[in-house]
Amino acid sequence: MINISISKSKIDRIKASFDRMSGIRFVLFASIVCSVIAIVYCYMHRYIVIYGDAESHLNIAKRVIDNLTPGFAQLGGIWLPLPHLLMIPFIWSNFLWRTGLAGAFVSGIAYVISSVYIYKTAHLLFKDKLAAIVGALVFMLNPNVLYLQSTPMTELVLICFFVLSIYYFIRFMFGEKQMLSLIISAFFGFCAVLTRYDGWFLVVLEAGIIILYYIPWAHFWQKIRSMKTYIKTVPWQSIQGSVIVFATLAFFGIFLWLGWGWLILGDPLYFTHSEFSAASQQQAWMARGQLPGYHNLWMSFLYYFVTAMSNAGVFMFFTAIVGVVIYMGAKENKYRLYVLLLLASPFIFNVITLFLGQSVIFIPHLTPLNWDHSLFNVRYGVMTVPLVAIAFAYLFYKSKYGGKLVLLGLFVMQFALYGVGYSQVISFEDGIKGLSSQEATIPDAQYWFNDHYDYGYVLMDDFARTISITRSPVKMQNMIYIGNKPYWEESLKEPEKYARWIIMQRDDTVWKRVWEDPEIQGRLYKYFNKVYTSDKILIFRRIDQ
């Protein structure tokens, strides 16, 4: 036998210092360190703006303050505005805009707040500091989360408001400063609503849970026999009051967005059916028979399940499922179903949108090999990482020493799976080589244009993403795109009026309106030289006088 003895006083000192240590401070410090390291790493390797959408988010924010026609109308009517508004304090700097750091700062801050509030939520639920720290670490060290918090994508901003809203909602359910908690939850619900459409589902779900929360479920089946008496026992006034307080603020974001669509674009539901909407974009996939979840609940579930698994990490995900099962079986957790519903709301939302054909995910685990693409939109799965983190923390909390060691071993093993190449950081891979990638599809025209651009306005259909603006030397105020009224419309009729450069891609708006119209094409050749030709892209430069 080898004996290693540690005096009780020493152990007690370690224990006391752990007890003294603020879990929040630890998580705050660790998350800041992780965030900075990840952002610096991604910056050095130029990984921040590898998603096509990442650049679009940056450009929207940039156009609000720095554009041919700046103003809030540049926020558009498809993507919700809050992430872009949050970037504005940073986006004025061309360096922060072009590198994507303006967006990474926003996501990074959201990541730090999310980490702290995942800790706080776990602590609120289990009252165990160590388990709450483990939960926060599961979230913080997730490579997909770490990558997305280093980009201008909107997932981390949503996770932040989602976690904040849920934390205060659980406080409301637990009776801690009930009304104040509910109002704060509603406020963050409002923010989530203006961040991504997932937030809309969250606030509707929360409103529904408020009703369920007040219904007296104890001995329900006995009471329900006398319906009239039972209905009288339901505290309708409390339900009304709470729902109104919550919904007034939380749902205000929805009305704000509908009103914005009506005022700016003349259609409150512009985001659901315009040509730029997600639903319209799915039509092409549907026509090819490559929308696997459409009206197929099992496939919708399976696709999102696997996407969530791949983002959370295989070991973490399945361990979390065990945690959820045990949590649901623990009768001492009075509001366990509501807590689970709240945390699982992104899962439910994504399954519904896949089923309705409002979104699409391709993932190599499931997508048939003979389809055009096998990696697309997998980052949606990252939304379930908070649920996984908290479920893992619960299992850790419930386990004895041996179990805790096994769980920590699994946590470490998860990184080993990434290390040996068994698992990929799938949201990062999508940016590198998936259909979401801009990096994988940089055309030769980009390099040509970067070398030859001198000065002047550039007419381009930004939606077609022909070339990257952030990677080019063009200033944002020199771009003419669909949001620049009247420059855009006038340029499509008289291309020479403002633009020195015209960039068009097969079938984009400029191509259709300028190149395919014989009259305007004649005008084009009168004033411009075709200076670059490829299969898909044409670049014209104004003939110098």
Next chain:
Amino acid sequence: MKKSIFLLFIIIFSSLVFGLVLKGIKGNPTADSMKGIVEFSLRDRGRFMLTQNLVEKHSFKLTREQADLAAPDVGYYNGNWYELYPPGISILSIPFYLIGLHFNLSLLFTFLMGAIFALGNIVLIFLIARNIFKLSYWQSTLSGLIFAFASTSLGYNTSLFQHSETAFFIISGFYAVYKYKLNKKFGFLWGLYVWLIYGFAIFCDYPNLLLMLPVMIYFLLSSIVMSKKIEGKYTFSIRLSIIFTFLLFLSTTLLHGYYNKVNFGSWTRISGSLVGYREGIQNILDNNDTPEINKEIDSRVKDPTTFFNENKFIKGINVLLFSIDRGLFVYTPIFIFGLFGIFVSFFKKKIDLEKSILILLVVVTVFFYSSFGDPWAGFSFGPRYLIPVMPIFAIYTSYFLSRARFKILSRVTAFILIAYSSAVALVGALTTNAVPPSIEAVNLKSKYGIPFNINLIKQDKSLSIVYNSFFRSEISLTKYYIIIYSLVMLIFFIVLFILPRFEKEGTQEQYD
């Protein structure tokens, strides 16, 4: 005494049935004489050829004819052919081969080794169910019988596949750690066994390095004792025997490395990394039909770990657990009760280390093989990759029955599921393990899954040496099948419905 009677009964009955289904042919077959018998899987043929070479030529190299017979599971190095798998199983089977040779039954006796290990498995299942799960005698007996006759392991227990042995290494290693934990005085003997079996298991099949890892974690945790507050101190004690006995593992690993060095030029180069049959043949064709040493080919190293990938996991788990041609719960639906048993154990107030380790063994094995590029395991009968954890499913099946509230209903359901599972297992055991996966069967215009084997039964095609030698001229294979099946089901009926009447049920507290 009671324990011995039950064990004796299980061993005698299992031996009888194993004898009736044992695969084999008379004589001492060579590569030439085995060519025509396609029902023997290439794994059986390859391993048998290697055993023969080890005895006759004292060599690990296969001849071209032998390589053709074992292809594509052969590697090519230095102008020579080798089995792609480590040679442990073939080495283990040498004594059986030699005895068989004496009676002009070398193949039969070599295949008998699997049955001997299977008997060991059944005994260990009984002991684990009885001593660790504290199940009653009939429940412990049932666990052993489910593994033996209601699981697809039956067909592999009488062949040269490594799964019966792997299952034995895993559960005997697990039980040895349990004994090591309990037995302070002679613990080092159990420790020696654990390390030895781990080293040798890797020499029999490389994945055992990972599959047995939970057992080694259990071993490590059992070596650490934490005593609280003795004289104002916390004391962690580590049993030195885990370190001393490690030397045995080191020795077997060195031997394994030496085998690699002698045959493949490097201590760390394993046979799984050699170029395959196709490249070897191409090299020979390129050199006017002579195997020439080709440094370029020899330097090509396949990385066996790249076969495993998360992208394959979902498809793999579907194939291994639910698919028509390989699914565990399709071939052996009684293991659904095993799964329930695992779930039930989660809801206990305290889940002990032993049960956690057994569950971890299941998780690791399912996870590992689900991520493998070929979860169908080539031409196989049922999910053969899962055989190493079938003993655990069998134990948890009985565990579930012990916890079920509606005793009669659960036993009747279990009996129905066992009836189906045993019928399937026996079909495979009497015919062949070489069943094409559905994707290949389509091209071969052949049946696949259970109907493939049923078809062989109807055609009286069996590899059972007892049937072929003594009964073929008397009765059809279908009748032979029905006789064995009736016998097996009678025993299951007795164990499920008669024995419990003579044994006091364990109380609920006993299981908490």
